[in-house]
Amino acid sequence: MEQKINDELIGVIDLLQKEKTVCLLAPSFPVDFAFPEIILELREMGFTKVVELTYAAKLINYKYIEILRDTPERQYICSNCPTIVKLVESKYPEQKDKLIDVASPMVVMARFVKREFGSDFKTVFVGPCLAKKQEAKENMDCVDFAVTFKELCDMFSYMENAGLLKQIPDTKENLEFDKFYSDITKIYPIAGGVAESMLNKGVLQKEQIIVCDGPTTFDIAMKDFCEFKNFRFIDAVFCKGGCICGPGVISKDGVEARKERVLQYKDKSRFYQPDGNYGKFVHAFGLDIKRKKDA
Numbered sequence: 406m407e408q409k410i411n412d413e414l415i416g417v418i419d420l421l422q423k424e425k426t427v428c429l430l431a432p433s434f435p436v437d438f439a440f441p442e443i444i445l446e447l448r449e450m451g452f453t454k455v456v457e458l459t460y461a462a463k464l465i466n467y468k469y470i471e472i473l474r475d476t477p478e479r480q481y482i483c484s485n486c487p488t489i490v491k492l493v494e495s496k497y498p499e500q501k502d503k504l505i506d507v508a509s510p511m512v513v514m515a516r517f518v519k520r521e522f523g524s525d526f527k528t529v530f531v532g533p534c535l536a537k538k539q540e541a542k543e544n545m546d547c548v549d550f551a552v553t554f555k556e557l558c559d560m561f562s563y564m565e566n567a568g569l570l571k572q573i574p575d576t577k578e579n580l581e582f583d584k585f586y587s588d589i590t591k592i593y594p595i596a597g598g599v600a601e602s603m604l605n606k607g608v609l610q611k612e613q614i615i616v617c618d619g620p621t622t623f624d625i626a627m628k629d630f631c632e633f634k635n636f637r638f639i640d641a642v643f644c645k646g647g648c649i650c651g652p653g654v655i656s657k658d659g660v661e662a663r664k665e666r667v668l669q670y671k672d673k674s675r676f677y678q679p680d681g682n683y684g685k686f687v688h689a690f691g692l693d694i695k696r697k698k699d700a
Contacts, residue, residue, distance in 0.1 A: 463590050618647055
């Protein structure tokens with residue numbers, strides 16, 4: 406029986422067949438996919454390069470720390486989650502100046518790979534989030550498509566049935582991400598992961614942070630944030646449990662099981678790093694990582 410997929414996914418497949426492409430893989434991927442096999446499977450689909458977003462998250466952390474250190478009197482809201490950004494702008498417009506002026510990991514990594522690999526490369530974000538589709542449309546200068554984990558599986562099955570998959574040898578190189586990575590920011594997709602990855606940098610204390618996941622907890626967090634000025638940073642995501650529980654995830658397992666997969670990947674991946682240190686900030690020197698305010 407022939408599998409049906411929508412026009413958007415047909416467009417992505419057409420891109421993979423005709424263009425040089427980079428897969429921007431969200432760090433929540435271990436919830437649904439085996440590592441490092443997923444990297445080989447993405448290459449079989451036609452991706453020229455496969456990168457994870459943890460390097461972009463590292464650049465974001467660096468900028469967050471700089472901003473928090475330089476303006477100790479100010480309060481900030483994490484701007485990684487596009488739904489939280491929209492929620493602040495629409496429901497709490499008087500607080501939107503507290504959204505930290507740094508783009509999301511998807512956008513930062515897309516800008517980076519366009520500069521690093523070439524502007525002729527097309528970029529496809531693969532992750533757990535439906536809101537990324539709208540964010541991609543708002544950043545069409547660097548992000549060409551955004552698909553969910555479920556959609557990726559549908560595409561793979563369609564291409565397999567149609568004989569469109571490439572024969573890629575399972576060499577060490579083909580089982581590794583292309584160059585850029587970071588270990589500590591692999592916890593980003595877990596609720597509170599952004600704040601936790603910055604705690605040992607001397608700019609935030611635990612009592613200055615509000616961690617919230619889900620729309621109800623965010624409303625409570627915003628009330629406390631406005632009322633008590635000792636809070637300096639809200640690490641917020643719209644999905645309960647964090648990005649590991651996004652609507653584009655396939656797994657039906659509970660939050661703790663999903664979290665454990667991400668942490669296991671964090672440990673395992675240390676043995677699959679590309680040769681050379683590609684986690685340094687110098688590779689991204691001069692890169693614009695600010696948000697698009699007029700999007």
